[in-house]
Amino acid sequence: MTDQSPNPQAFEARLRQIGAERYHDRHPFHHRLHGGQCSMDEVQAWVINRWYYQSRIPMKDAAFMSRCTDPQLRRIWRSRIEDHDGGEAEGGGIRRWLKLAEGVGLDPDYVASGRGVMPATRFAVDAYVRFVRDEPLIAAMASSLTELFAPAIHGQRIEGLLAHYPFANPETTAYFRHRLTEAPKDVAFTLRWVLDHATSRADQEAAAAALTFKTEVLWAQLDALWHGYVEGSIPPGAWRPGEGQLR
Amino acid sequence: MTDQSPNPQAFEARLRQIGAERYHDRHPFHHRLHGGQCSMDEVQAWVINRWYYQSRIPMKDAAFMSRCTDPQLRRIWRSRIEDHDGGEAEGGGIRRWLKLAEGVGLDPDYVASGRGVMPATRFAVDAYVRFVRDEPLIAAMASSLTELFAPAIHGQRIEGLLAHYPFANPETTAYFRHRLTEAPKDVAFTLRWVLDHATSRADQEAAAAALTFKTEVLWAQLDALWHGYVEGSIPPGAWRPGEGQLR
Numbered sequence: 001m002t003d004q005s006p007n008p009q010a011f012e013a014r015l016r017q018i019g020a021e022r023y024h025d026r027h028p029f030h031h032r033l034h035g036g037q038c039s040m041d042e043v044q045a046w047v048i049n050r051w052y053y054q055s056r057i058p059m060k061d062a063a064f065m066s067r068c069t070d071p072q073l074r075r076i077w078r079s080r081i082e083d084h085d086g087g088e089a090e091g092g093g094i095r096r097w098l099k100l101a102e103g104v105g106l107d108p109d110y111v112a113s114g115r116g117v118m119p120a121t122r123f124a125v126d127a128y129v130r131f132v133r134d135e136p137l138i139a140a141m142a143s144s145l146t147e148l149f150a151p152a153i154h155g156q157r158i159e160g161l162l163a164h165y166p167f168a169n170p171e172t173t174a175y176f177r178h179r180l181t182e183a184p185k186d187v188a189f190t191l192r193w194v195l196d197h198a199t200s201r202a203d204q205e206a207a208a209a210a211l212t213f214k215t216e217v218l219w220a221q222l223d224a225l226w227h228g229y230v231e232g233s234i235p236p237g238a239w240r241p242g243e244g245q246l247r
Numbered sequence: 248m249t250d251q252s253p254n255p256q257a258f259e260a261r262l263r264q265i266g267a268e269r270y271h272d273r274h275p276f277h278h279r280l281h282g283g284q285c286s287m288d289e290v291q292a293w294v295i296n297r298w299y300y301q302s303r304i305p306m307k308d309a310a311f312m313s314r315c316t317d318p319q320l321r322r323i324w325r326s327r328i329e330d331h332d333g334g335e336a337e338g339g340g341i342r343r344w345l346k347l348a349e350g351v352g353l354d355p356d357y358v359a360s361g362r363g364v365m366p367a368t369r370f371a372v373d374a375y376v377r378f379v380r381d382e383p384l385i386a387a388m389a390s391s392l393t394e395l396f397a398p399a400i401h402g403q404r405i406e407g408l409l410a411h412y413p414f415a416n417p418e419t420t421a422y423f424r425h426r427l428t429e430a431p432k433d434v435a436f437t438l439r440w441v442l443d444h445a446t447s448r449a450d451q452e453a454a455a456a457a458l459t460f461k462t463e464v465l466w467a468q469l470d471a472l473w474h475g476y477v478e479g480s481i482p483p484g485a486w487r488p489g490e491g492q493l494r
Contacts, residue, residue, distance in 0.1 A: 058312070058321055065309035066380060071332045071341055074305055078328065085318045085325070094318055133313060133380075 008195045011204050015142075015191075015211055019149040022215035025156070029222040029230070034156050036164025040104065041241040043165065045229040047101050048239050049221060052117040054097045054175075056125045058084040063133035064140055076189060083182045093182075096175035103172030107246050116239025120224035128217045135210065142194050142207035143214040147187035154179050255442045258451050262389075262438075262458055266396040269462035272403070276469040276477070281403050283411025287351065288488040290412065292476040294348050295486050296468060299364040301344045301422075303372050305331040310380035311387055323436060330429045340429075343422035350419030354493050363486025367471035375464045382457065389441050389454035390461040394434035401426050 006014070024030060032038050033046065061080040068074050086092025098108040110116070132140045154176040161168035170177075198207045228234045253261070271277060279285050280293065308327040315321050333339025345355040357363070379387045401423040408415035417424075445454045475481045476488075 055316070055318075058318070059314065059316070062309045062312035062315075062321070065328070066306050066313050066376070068306065068309075069302070071302075071305070071338075072335065074309070074328070074332050075335055078325070078332070081312070081321070081325065085321050088319060088322055091318075129313070 006204070011198065011207075012191070012195055014204075014208060015145060015194075016148065018208060018211050018215065019146065022212065022219065023146060023149040023153070024215065024218040024222055025149065025153040027219060027222040027226075029226050030153065030156075032230070034160030034164075036160065042225075042229050043104050043167075044106055044241070044244075045239060046225055047097075047104050047106060048111055048116045048244070049118055049121045049225055051094075051097055051101065051111050052114055052121050053125050053221065054084070054094050055112075055114070056129050057093075060129045060132045063129055066133070067137065067140070080186055083178070093175055093178060096178060100172045100175055102246060103167045103169070105167070105246050107244050110244030116244055118224050118228055118235060118238040120235070121221050124217045124220040124224075128214065131210070131213060136206060138194065138198050138203050139206045139210035141190055142198070142210040144190055145187060145194065145207075145211050146214045146218065147183040148191065150183045150187075151180055154183070253451070258445065258454075259438070259442055261451075261455060262392060262441075263395065265455060265458050265462065266393065269459065269466065270393060270396040270400070271462065271465040271469055272396065272400040274466060274469040274473075276473050277400065277403075279477070281407030281411075283407065289472075289476050290351050290414075291353055291488070291491075292472055292486060294344075294351050294353060295358055295363045295491070296365055296368045296472055298341075298344055298348065298358050299361055299368050300372050300468065301331070301341050302359075302361065303376055304340070307376045307379050310376055313380070314384065314387070320440075327433055330425070340422055340425060343425060347419045347422055349493060350414045350416070352414070352493050354491050357491030363491055365471050365475055365482060365485040367482070368468050371464045371467040371471075375461065378457070378460060383453060385441065385445050385450050386453045386457035388437055389445070389457040391437055392434060392441065392454075392458050393461045393465065394430040395438065397430045397434075398427055401430070 029046070033043070038046070058081045061077055061084075065074050065077050065081075068077065082092065084093040086095060098112060101108045101111040128143070131143060135143075158173050158176050158180075161173055194207050198204045228238060234240060276293070280290070285293070305328045308324060308331075312321045312324050312328075315324065329339065331340040333342060345359060348355045348358040375390070378390060382390075405415075405420050405423050405427075408420055441454050445451045475485060481487055
């Protein structure tokens with residue numbers, strides 16, 4: 001049989017291996033950030049650019065729902081948008097991110113305007129939204145499986161930020177604390193769904209490729225950040241240190 | 248000045264005029280339905296095909312949210328999806344539609360499978376989802392303004408169904424009763440938004456064209472229904488009387 005699929009355990013192990021090899025916790029920028037070696041300019045650049053990713057996540061999840069014909073799957077997915085947008089009074093993950101922005105000395109309105117975001121960040125993030133909108137459902141689902149690897153990085157980040165940076169406190173790190181419980185809830189369902197539905201070799205290849213693609217989306221953002229703000233080659237139009245400061 | 252825009256009152260009147268001339272409450276099928284002249288086969292055909300429209304509405308609303316960069320606008324729009332999908336236990340508008348399906352003697356699982364839906368219905372409805380996904384935001388918003396005209400038709404429908412058809416009761420007409428309060432809440436916000444944002448001549452033209460397009464989406468569904476089930480020219484693959492009955 002040429003189309004014999006590996007069993008779900010082997011397939012899950014393959015997905016986890018993609019994370020072990022390619023998730024952005026391996027990127028030098030994160031070691032620098034969590035190890036306390038980032039300058040405040042570098043921290044601000046990270047917060048500004050990562051805001052763009054956060055801001056597009058509910059749009060990505062809505063794009064998923066827009067092609068999802070099963071009301072029950074839509075119901076489950078709705079909570080992701082609720083987590084990020086929240087209600088008008090309390091806000092959600094995006095507002096918590098803007099608390100971090102304030103905490104690191106940035107004007108949250110400047111950050112939320114998206115003006116200083118690097119083009120390379122936008123290209124990577126927009127590619128993710130388009131992927132989820134246009135690719136087969138199983139690939140769209142699988143692309144969110146980087147959440148399998150997220151709690152570890154959020155844990156390291158909370159610890160590293162609190163240990164090394166004066167701005168870090170429960171309020172400014174609230175985004176990451178929320179993700180410690182939100183991401184595992186979401187990913188447990190999605191992993192189960194992908195393992196149950198990707199039973200052919202072709203679907204498993206598509207799911208693995210989607211997860212790989214997503215690790216690239218995350219990695220490319222940190223490469224751009226490193227080139228721009230650690231090496232100091234800021235592209236035209238992107239945020240320059242000193243701009244958008246909290247008054 | 249060639250780009251002088253009419254004032255918001257004149258623009259609103261223009262939008263309402265589109266409804267007065269083109270909304271599907273003017274279609275002969277609705278007069279036939281509300282007047283009690285539809286055979287049960289015709290009622291069943293309507294329920295089966297209109298289910299497809301209902302089933303795509305949350306996908307259309309998610310498509311809207313997928314391109315909406317303003318968290319507050321997404322928050323407001325979320326309630327539309329909640330109205331249609333509801334929670335797992337109680338369901339929403341789609342489940343209420345399936346209650347109507349049962350009430351008219353159809354197997355709700357057959358209806359929810361979408362198997363009997365006419366191709367012309369799918370084409371019209373899918374065109375609407377694509378429109379909201381791809382057209383400029385103001386056109387996407389304006390296309391939902393047919394809700395301005397919906398309460399009248401839902402009122403007539405509840406009254407007409409209860410007066411003429413033994414299947415009509417509070418449970419089977421629950422979908423329409425809910426829409427009597429849901430649609431005005433949604434449309435009040437959307438109309439305000441469109442009037443406030445479509446201030447250039449070009450945007451007003453785009454909004455009027457979008458609303459016109461949406462009336463065409465609704466009208467085309469009833470034309471197809473009439474041709475197929477009143478005139479009796481059922482296209483290959485579409486539901487045939489007697490199929491999908493409740494046992």
